[in-house]
Amino acid sequence: MNYITHSLGGVAAGFAVISATGISDPVQQTTVVTGAVLGSLFLDIDHRQSWIGHKAPIAAEVASGLFKHRGFLHTPVFILLIWILLSAGIPIWFGGSPQLHLAILFKQGFVPGMLSHLILDTLNIQGIMWLWPISKKRQHILPIRTGSLGEVAVCAVLSAVLLGQYNIFF
Ligand SMILES: [Zn+2]
16 A cells, blocks of 8 residues: 555544544644644554655665565564564653653654554455464455555545544544
């Protein structure tokens, strides 16, 4: 899926977190959604030609050299590792700082944002390794190709859901 589809997935993930947690402060809401959108784009750092790969070329060079596209970085295990890293790191990096609460909210968006990426890539014909390391078989539930009309349809559905559920474009 391309970065527009993933960003919409990230926005949806962020709004789901906001409604589940009842966060009402606009700054806190923005932090959650920002984290979710960045999380939704982050996993394609394993692909140099991706949107995030162009924004962070050195990181993409390293990540794509170490891991195949849609390999380890596109697994629930990797997301779990990032969640553990952020959960352990944020209190150390931001401890005592007024930014601590916002950093925690950012993480609360970032992790579901990454999960939205895996879900959307599962609609793509290439699929992802949901069961890694038990199985290296990639699973997909729809045969949509990146950039195809099918992907446009996914974008339209996501936009309609966001519009209907959260009225976010107005
Ligand atoms: Zn991907």
